[in-house]
Amino acid sequence: MYFDFYSNIIRILFSVRIKAPVYMPQKRQLREEQIIQASISLFAEKGFLGVRMSDIAKNCEISMGTIYSHFAAKEDLLMACATTIVARKMTLFRSIIESGIPVMQRIVTSLISSWLISQHHQDLIEMVHLSLMPSIWKRAKQEHVSKQIMLHESFFELAQPLILEMLSNEFNNYTHLDRTERESLALQFNHGVWGLCVGLNSTAQSGMAAAYSREPEACSYHLFSTNVIHFLQGYGWKEKDPQAFFDRCREKATVILAQDPWFACPETSEQGTVA
Helix, strand or coil: CCCCHHHHHHHHHHCCCCCCCCCCCHHHHHHHHHHHHHHHHHHHHHCCCCCCHHHHHHHHCCCHHHHHHHCCCHHHHHHHHHHHHHHHHHHHHHHHHCCCCCHHHHHHHHHHHHHHHHHHCHHHHHHHHHHCCHHHHCCCCHHHHHHHHHHHHHHHHHHHHHHHHHHHHCCCCCCCCCHHHHHHHHHHHHHHHHHHHHHHHHHHHHCHHHHHCCCHHHHHHHHHHHHHHHHHHHCCCCCCCHHHHHHHHHHHHHHHHHCCCCCCCHHHCCCCCCC
16 A cells, blocks of 8 residues: 555654544534534634634534544544545545546646645645644544545555556656556655645745745745656656646646635636536
8 A cells, every 4th residue: 555745754753553434323423524614614713723622612502521522632623624624635636636638737737736725725734734743643533543544545546546657658768667666666756746745835835935025926836836847857757848837737727626615716716617
């Protein structure tokens, strides 16, 4: 089984053991979903540190005892919120990866979609990033940690065949490799490109990129696209005008996000449908 950037952090550094998901009665599950949705809204509005468990109980019109019967601590609840966000991103990326557009467009559109989400929904992505910190997940129930790890692994496995196809058909550098060698190279690419994107997204989200330009959004996009282009070229991408290719993929990503109720960006809400 392949492991992605996020699950490696938790598995290797902190040795979390994955358990199979625990299924619960429908009424309890609906209550838990209500708590998670309310918590996402409150964390997005006030930040993780600005929200108390009593605020969430009041918002849901339930008792503190009911909250704690579902979640061991506020950190546990944050982990469940992050898992919900990751699951929604997984659905979005699956639709791109399984679409009929050419392989390089699917890869670049997925990467740009991740970047756009991080820029326009910083509150949601902050929850995901916080959930990866040991001070958070060590206070979460193992079943909630395991669900997030399994989601990341599922996405990583979904992307792996696409990357193998890219290495085999789009680049000419690797025709001499056998399948085992190509799979190893694809694994390295998968780790590397998503690790790069997480780092660039975090830099832009922190506001550090804005220090270099009076147009922060343009600067962060330039920082993102330039570095990812260089990464792809390092693997042998020979696109004549890579920036124009990225701009076309950004247009497609913008249209896709405009149709998503979670991740639609303000300036993309009037976009049309995907061809």
